[in-house]
Amino acid sequence: xxxxxxxxxxxxxxxxxxxxxxxxxxxxxxxxxxxxxxxxxxxxxxxxxxxxxxxxxxxxxxxxxxxxxxxxxxxxxxxxxxxxxxxxxxxxxxxxxxxxxxxxxxxxxxxxxxxxxxxxxxxxxxxxxxxxxxxxxxxxxxxxxxxxxxxxxxxxxxxxxxxxxxxxxxxxxxxxxxxxxxxxxxxxxxxxxxxxxxxxxxxxxxxxxxxxxxxxxxxxxxxxxxxxxxxxxxxxxxxxxxxxxxxxxxxxxxxxxxxxxxxxxxxxxxxxxxxxxxxxxxxxxxxxxxxxxxxxxxxxxxxxxxxxxxxxxxxxxxxxxxxxxxxxxxxxxxxxxxxxxxxxxxxxxxxxxxxxxxxxxxxxxxxxxxxxxxxxxxxxxxxxxxxxxxxxxxxxxxxxxxxxxxxxxxxxxxxxxxxxxxxxxxxxxxxxxxxxxxxxxxxxxxxxxxxxxxxxxxxxxxxxxxxxxxxxxxxxxxxxxxxxxxxxxxxxxxxx
Amino acid sequence: xxxxxxxxxxxxxxxxxxxxxxxxxxxxxxxxxxxxxxxxxxxxxxxxxxxxxxxxxxxxxxxxxxxxxxxxxxxxxxxxxxxxxxxxxxxxxxxxxxxxxxxxxxxxxxxxxxxxxxxxxxxxxxxxx
Numbered sequence: 001x002x003x004x005x006x007x008x009x010x011x012x013x014x015x016x017x018x019x020x021x022x023x024x025x026x027x028x029x030x031x032x033x034x035x036x037x038x039x040x041x042x043x044x045x046x047x048x049x050x051x052x053x054x055x056x057x058x059x060x061x062x063x064x065x066x067x068x069x070x071x072x073x074x075x076x077x078x079x080x081x082x083x084x085x086x087x088x089x090x091x092x093x094x095x096x097x098x099x100x101x102x103x104x105x106x107x108x109x110x111x112x113x114x115x116x117x118x119x120x121x122x123x124x125x126x127x128x129x130x131x132x133x134x135x136x137x138x139x140x141x142x143x144x145x146x147x148x149x150x151x152x153x154x155x156x157x158x159x160x161x162x163x164x165x166x167x168x169x170x171x172x173x174x175x176x177x178x179x180x181x182x183x184x185x186x187x188x189x190x191x192x193x194x195x196x197x198x199x200x201x202x203x204x205x206x207x208x209x210x211x212x213x214x215x216x217x218x219x220x221x222x223x224x225x226x227x228x229x230x231x232x233x234x235x236x237x238x239x240x241x242x243x244x245x246x247x248x249x250x251x252x253x254x255x256x257x258x259x260x261x262x263x264x265x266x267x268x269x270x271x272x273x274x275x276x277x278x279x280x281x282x283x284x285x286x287x288x289x290x291x292x293x294x295x296x297x298x299x300x301x302x303x304x305x306x307x308x309x310x311x312x313x314x315x316x317x318x319x320x321x322x323x324x325x326x327x328x329x330x331x332x333x334x335x336x337x338x339x340x341x342x343x344x345x346x347x348x349x350x351x352x353x354x355x356x357x358x359x360x361x362x363x364x365x366x367x368x369x370x371x372x373x374x375x376x377x378x379x380x381x382x383x384x385x386x387x388x389x390x391x392x393x394x395x396x397x398x399x400x401x402x403x404x405x406x407x408x409x410x411x412x413x414x415x416x417x418x419x420x421x422x423x424x425x426x427x428x429x430x431x432x433x434x435x436x437x438x439x440x441x442x443x444x445x446x447x448x449x450x451x452x453x454x455x456x457x458x459x460x461x462x463x464x465x466x467x468x469x470x471x472x473x474x475x476x477x478x479x480x481x482x483x484x485x486x487x488x489x490x491x492x493x494x495x496x
Numbered sequence: 497x498x499x500x501x502x503x504x505x506x507x508x509x510x511x512x513x514x515x516x517x518x519x520x521x522x523x524x525x526x527x528x529x530x531x532x533x534x535x536x537x538x539x540x541x542x543x544x545x546x547x548x549x550x551x552x553x554x555x556x557x558x559x560x561x562x563x564x565x566x567x568x569x570x571x572x573x574x575x576x577x578x579x580x581x582x583x584x585x586x587x588x589x590x591x592x593x594x595x596x597x598x599x600x601x602x603x604x605x606x607x608x609x610x611x612x613x614x615x616x617x618x619x620x621x622x623x624x625x
Contacts, residue, residue, distance in 0.1 A: 407532075423559075424559040427560060482533040485536070485558055486535045486583065486584070
């Protein structure tokens, strides 16, 4: 029944219908014991307008139907466990299995958030130590693990900046953001009620002190900067820029999404940064890209510590406890205490790597990116030719002569077995292809990838139509992204 | 890239067609080409007063989302609503059926800040370099 004609019918991998198209009327995948609670008639207890008149069209499937359906779908996934994934700025590195082993220990996995604190001491100690580790790694004074993702960390950080400035008498109105920033930065500012002023990067792809000085005034609450930036370049004027911002009473926010390039080597706290968020699901190897959830802790300098989201974990003489008695706190940003399972994984990773190991992470991530950069610059235009950090940005400039655009190259990469890189970002590079190999890939993997990219570059010249019509190999061929965006269908409608 | 001589331009890639005290505004051929297939358009309300440099709408393509900037201050007389249902018009005919708003100018002095076709062509040449 599932071995239909058309795309997806290849060997033993079948096209997979939706779960709604599986099963048969009356088939059940569960059996429940007799309820001890007497049945109630909903019509007597709930307003008629809130009751459905027809049964919901739920799938009627057996346990095996469900298992096969989702196992098959999972086999279609492309993941870091199945192949190289050079998705720029996402740090798709290997998530060590020891993280999973530790996170599954029942002492962590079976905790209930409402348990008395006296029975949570191990978990609290782990959170306390992770707060300390993150602060130490980044050169900051204190941290909160609560935000559930990078963007929520940004939001929490800006809330703290706002509360701090408000206490100084004026919350101010603007935030400065370089044009090489992550797209979430302006969104977080808008969510906090700040107007965004975009700063132009200099010719070298980094922010210059002159541009910041010109834009900086007493209405600027903060500068929000990503270091290394999304061009994969280190912002070398960071300390000088931070001083310009501080001199006018503003604060400096650093987006830590690209921390993988400098972890253990440089501390943003030493460069004048007042708030930093971490993406545990990038630098600290917790699952990522649908395997989440994410975790975006924030670390701050002393002046902002009173404003950290509530609660933080504190150490008492002989125990650990949630500290709620923090009147200046911006409050909770997440139900309960953040995504605790991710803390266990990140803590495990830090302890496994140690200080020396983390330094090697940065060294190898930068080495791998520069190896890609040097090898691929023969075939693809490099937007900024200097030494890069953890990622480098190519464009379709050389291939455009053959009518090939970045999107075509990205699709063709799928035929060679690779997840495409981040494309058309950063916005300041036309036709950008942003590649981040990460430190966990071997020389052989990189060489194989470079060979594939070389083939694609040649195909652009010799058989551009093949590239334009890619992908040819995957189960699903070229999707009509334009139609999907122009005529989105949000609701599943049963056939027949 | 097509830049009609009778239009004026902004460095943010809007074009302006002047007719007495009113102006039609849209995005340039270069802009639509850089954006790629446009999938969503947001336009302002008619009768709304807008100031030069403010954003008056949004265009979204499969690549990115871009704000549209008001080239000349004034009041919106009319918006090109068919674009909302059929944003592809912007790709097909940016200078014709793809016009976006019609503005009654409140400060015609601002016209001299706009670019002539030659200057705009130079600008996109530099941007593409």
